[in-house]
Amino acid sequence: MKSETFHIRDEQGLVACVAAIRERIQDESVEVVIHSGHSRSVEQNRLLWLWNTEIGNHLGLLKDEAHEMLKRRLAVPIFMRDDPAYAEAITAVKTIRKNGQDTMAEILAIEITRLTSTSDFTVGQMTEYLKDIEHYAAAEGIQL
Secondary structure (H helix, E strand, O other), X not given: OOOOOOOOOOHHHHHHHHHHHHHHXXXXXXXXXXXXXXXXXXXXXHHHHHHHHHHHHHHOOOHHHHHHHHHHHHHHHHHHHHOHHHHHHHHHHHHHHHOOOHHHHHHHHHHHHHHOOHHHOEXXXXXXXXXXXXXXXXXXXXXX
């Protein structure tokens, strides 16, 4: 099955999307996925990396290390709340840890954090994440 993505911003985009669905539905089943909200903004991403650098410098970490630490601490709860499949994965890791397999749970937690991408945040989620980082930094005495 060929995959197509339509960004519907106006009537013309809507017409093109509906035409593609009508054409496809004659020969095969069609799956439509709707993503609401916009991805995080370029400005939000710029601010995130500035803050990753500041926090990393304060903690003696590289900016990428600070980014991973902050994702695990602050981004994971947002994804858990908003994405049921993601929440299931985290719950499975917690169950593994509860069953005494700490090493395996930690390996999985690190990998899930690595695969977690702030680029998947909407503007609203990213705003929440940046506020959480700001609160974390203040609590740690880090000036952003």
